[in-house]
Amino acid sequence: xxxxxxxxxxxxxxxxxxxxxxxxxxxxxxxxxxxxxxxxxxxxxxxxxxxxxxxxxxxxxxxxxxxxxxxxxxxxxxxxxxxxxxxxxxxxxxxxxxxxxxxxxxxxxxxxxxxxxxxxxxxxxxxxxxxxxxxxxxxxxxxxxxxxxxxxxxxxxxxxxxxxxxxxxxxxxxxxxxxxxxxxxxxxxxxxxxxxxxxxxxxxxxxxxxxxxxxxxxxxxxxxxxxxxxxxxxxxxxxxxxxxxxxxxxxxxxxxxxxxxxxxxxxxxxxxxxxxxxxxxxxxxxxxxxxxxxxxxxxxxxxxxxxxxxxxxxxxxxxxxxxxxxxxxxxxxxxxxxxxxxxxx
Amino acid sequence: xxxxxxxxxxxxxxxxxxxxxxxxxxxxxxxxxxxxxxxxxxxxxxxxxxxxxxxxxxxxxxxxxxxxxxxxxxxxxxxxxxxxxxxxxxxxxxxxxxxxxxxxxxxxxxxxxxxxxxxxxxxxxxxxxxxxxxxxxxxxxxxxxxxxxxxxxxxxxxxxxxxxxxxxxxxxxxxxxxxxxxxxxxxxxxxxxxxxxxxxxxxxxxxxxxxxxxxxxxxxxxxxxxxxxxxxxxxxxxxxxxxxxxxxxxxxxxxxxxxxxxxxxxxxxxxxxxxxxxxxxxxxxxxxxxxxxxxxxxxxxxxxxxxxxxxxxxxxxxxxxxxxxxxxxxxxxxxxxxxxxxxxx
DNA sequence: AACGCGATTGTGAACGCTAACAAGAGGTAT
DNA sequence: ATACCTCTTGTTAGCGTTCACAATCGCGTT
Numbered sequence: 001x002x003x004x005x006x007x008x009x010x011x012x013x014x015x016x017x018x019x020x021x022x023x024x025x026x027x028x029x030x031x032x033x034x035x036x037x038x039x040x041x042x043x044x045x046x047x048x049x050x051x052x053x054x055x056x057x058x059x060x061x062x063x064x065x066x067x068x069x070x071x072x073x074x075x076x077x078x079x080x081x082x083x084x085x086x087x088x089x090x091x092x093x094x095x096x097x098x099x100x101x102x103x104x105x106x107x108x109x110x111x112x113x114x115x116x117x118x119x120x121x122x123x124x125x126x127x128x129x130x131x132x133x134x135x136x137x138x139x140x141x142x143x144x145x146x147x148x149x150x151x152x153x154x155x156x157x158x159x160x161x162x163x164x165x166x167x168x169x170x171x172x173x174x175x176x177x178x179x180x181x182x183x184x185x186x187x188x189x190x191x192x193x194x195x196x197x198x199x200x201x202x203x204x205x206x207x208x209x210x211x212x213x214x215x216x217x218x219x220x221x222x223x224x225x226x227x228x229x230x231x232x233x234x235x236x237x238x239x240x241x242x243x244x245x246x247x248x249x250x251x252x253x254x255x256x257x258x259x260x261x262x263x264x265x266x267x268x269x270x271x272x273x274x275x276x277x278x279x280x281x282x283x284x285x286x287x288x289x290x291x292x293x294x295x296x297x298x299x300x301x302x303x304x305x306x307x308x309x310x311x312x313x314x315x316x317x318x319x320x321x322x323x324x325x326x327x328x329x330x331x332x333x334x335x336x337x338x339x340x341x342x343x344x345x
Numbered sequence: 346x347x348x349x350x351x352x353x354x355x356x357x358x359x360x361x362x363x364x365x366x367x368x369x370x371x372x373x374x375x376x377x378x379x380x381x382x383x384x385x386x387x388x389x390x391x392x393x394x395x396x397x398x399x400x401x402x403x404x405x406x407x408x409x410x411x412x413x414x415x416x417x418x419x420x421x422x423x424x425x426x427x428x429x430x431x432x433x434x435x436x437x438x439x440x441x442x443x444x445x446x447x448x449x450x451x452x453x454x455x456x457x458x459x460x461x462x463x464x465x466x467x468x469x470x471x472x473x474x475x476x477x478x479x480x481x482x483x484x485x486x487x488x489x490x491x492x493x494x495x496x497x498x499x500x501x502x503x504x505x506x507x508x509x510x511x512x513x514x515x516x517x518x519x520x521x522x523x524x525x526x527x528x529x530x531x532x533x534x535x536x537x538x539x540x541x542x543x544x545x546x547x548x549x550x551x552x553x554x555x556x557x558x559x560x561x562x563x564x565x566x567x568x569x570x571x572x573x574x575x576x577x578x579x580x581x582x583x584x585x586x587x588x589x590x591x592x593x594x595x596x597x598x599x600x601x602x603x604x605x606x607x608x609x610x611x612x613x614x615x616x617x618x619x620x621x622x623x624x625x626x627x628x629x630x631x632x633x634x635x636x637x638x639x640x641x642x643x644x645x646x647x648x649x650x651x652x653x654x655x656x657x658x659x660x661x662x663x664x665x666x667x668x669x670x671x672x673x674x675x676x677x678x679x680x681x682x683x684x685x686x687x688x689x690x
Numbered sequence: 691a692a693c694g695c696g697a698t699t700g701t702g703a704a705c706g707c708t709a710a711c712a713a714g715a716g717g718t719a720t
Numbered sequence: 721a722t723a724c725c726t727c728t729t730g731t732t733a734g735c736g737t738t739c740a741c742a743a744t745c746g747c748g749t750t
Contacts, residue, residue: 025700041698060737066705092450100447100469101448102448103446253631256631282573285573288604357705371730373709383729405707408707
């Protein structure tokens with residue numbers, strides 16, 4: 001089963017040029033939309049391109065231009081709702097602008113793995129990098145390793161010397177906790193994510209801050225790890241102690257685990273205890289009971305992020321525009337469902 | 346603000362060669378692990394590479410070798426548990442083998458969008474393509490569009506003329522339904538995914554087949570769309586009719602929706618009605634009650650898929666190995682939790 | 691009538707790498 | 721001593737683009 005003789009090499013610029021009766025350079029000009037090409041020439045070239053089914057060779061192009069039209073996305077926990085959607089947003093924005101997206105996802109966030117992945121991106125000579133790993137270790141690595149291309153991080157704290165696009169997590173947490181305070185709760189517990197995750201830390205902060213503002217104690221903090229299981233354990237703990245009348249979980253999955261624990265312990269939600277989640281993943285509306293939670297515009301975040309990256313990439317190629325560090329913050333929104341209510345007297 | 350003179354271009358092979366006192370070709374040989382290079386030379390070259398921080402230019406390399414060391418992954422619904430994990434598996438396997446992964450995810454599966462994405466991959470001249478869109482439209486497009494590179498599809502039916510890696514969905518559905526049959530249920534409903542999804546069709550098939558085998562009616566089929574909301578609606582419907590004592594949902598999210606509907610309607614699970622899900626996402630163990638479901642080795646599937654692609658890519662470069670269409674099937678496993686029980690007399 | 695200037699096209703040289711061939715060194719078989 | 725391998729290295733020629741520069745044409749100015 002030999003390949004038939006039609007299987008010769010794909011056409012190159014020279015082939016197009018010959019067919020159109022011009023030089024290869026003119027073809028290049030048409031492709032790159034240079035001004036000074038006469039209308040007739042352009043049309044002839046375009047016809048030749050279509051007839052031959054010509055496609056510009058990316059490798060040759062990026063060899064000479066020194067840009068790959070590719071951006072790298074470094075992520076972890078990409079199967080979770082939040083990161084997956086940010087990725088989606090980045091990805092769509094990127095392809096819309098003609099960029100390819102190369103993915104690397106870390107199964108565990110260690111400095112070595114981070115360096116590896118970044119190294120991989122440099123080898124590929126990506127034009128820019130998006131980091132979706134709001135993790136303490138990542139942050140430190142980013143300071144240490146000097147990267148030669150523009151980089152935007154998603155979800156990092158605003159105060160650092162790198163460009164970020166983030167949801168205001170402290171505000172989100174405040175929204176959640178204030179809602180509980182307004183309902184009349186005075187003992188509000190928090191199941192957090194792993195505190196070396198920047199998001200988790202910010203939510204803890206927002207929780208604590210809001211309670212202190214309201215003159216309430218912020219003592220009931222339980223560490224989780226984002227998983228439903230850890231939420232379940234936290235819920236069990238709370239059910240035994242009976243110290244809190246409300247729980248703010250740092251994500252919807254932990255809230256789900258807690259819901260299950262309360263059910264098992266015979267506590268009714270929201271009558272005996274109120275629960276607020278975080279993320280507003282689509283399933284949250286179908287928990288038992290439907291979960292009050294905080295919506296973050298993940299996909300929009302991804303889009304913004306890409307936008308920032310593009311503008312950094314543009315300013316990098318112009319002299320005198322280097323080293324800027326911008327920030328773009330998306331505001332979260334509280335979604336009230338039936339897992340929260342006034343505490344019983 | 347001029348760039349300082351240190352910011353000269355990155356080192357190239359010639360620089361390494363000069364430092365090591367050899368020709369650039371010898372450097373190339375070291376990099377490509379050719380045999381016939383003396384140990385001392387190799388070491389000298391390696392030292393020079395390290396000293397200079399030299400990195401091989403991928404564009405130049407792929408220009409001459411005509412391979413990009415990149416594979417394209419075409420997906421849709423990437424924020425769902427299943428697809429996201431397959432992607433993860435593919436991605437890890439690919440990077441392990443030195444390939445980059447370029448992603449394109451379709452927000453809606455139309456022939457035009459599919460063609461666009463594949464075109465994008467061809468422009469990038471990927472070495473192979475993985476398709477994670479088990480959708481009828483995708484399947485048809487794949488037959489129509491002639492693609493110049495090896496392609497592996499995830500989750501398609503086994504009988505087609507293209508390479509696939511799939512979980513045996515019919516078997517999975519059988520596992521679920523047989524479990525219910527064994528418990529003594531005779532009226533077993535099914536909430537399916539959209540039937541133009543190949544997975545959904547296979548699960549419907551497995552459900553029907555198993556019931557027929559057992560001499561039971563397979564009449565209670567409700568169409569869902571994978572979302573928790575559609576599961577909720579199906580659950581409501583079932584709760585009103587009171588026709589079924591068990592429900593097999595085509596994924597965990599729809600099962601969640603149904604659980605909520607039953608709770609709302611005052612039906613207890615599993616006492617009044619049993620529920621089985623599909624996917625075994627981590628949260629399923631923390632539903633109320635914990636969900637009996639079918640585990641699919643998504644990540645393994647991704648890995649296998651990549652393996653198949655690699656072997657196709659290898660056989661393609663050798664003459665006489667073309668056009669094979671293999672299949673690799675992963676077996677699903679039933680996970681029994683407490684959402685299923687014997688029906689009441 | 692010579693000059694200049696913008697618009698349009700072509701020519702040659704990179705870009706950084708690998709493949710193909712050539713060539714020298716050293717050993718063994720004839 | 722000659723021929724003929726194998727090991728090791730170097731030389732040269734692309735791969736398919738874009739960039740810098742040159743060349744030609746037409747037209748308005750001086």
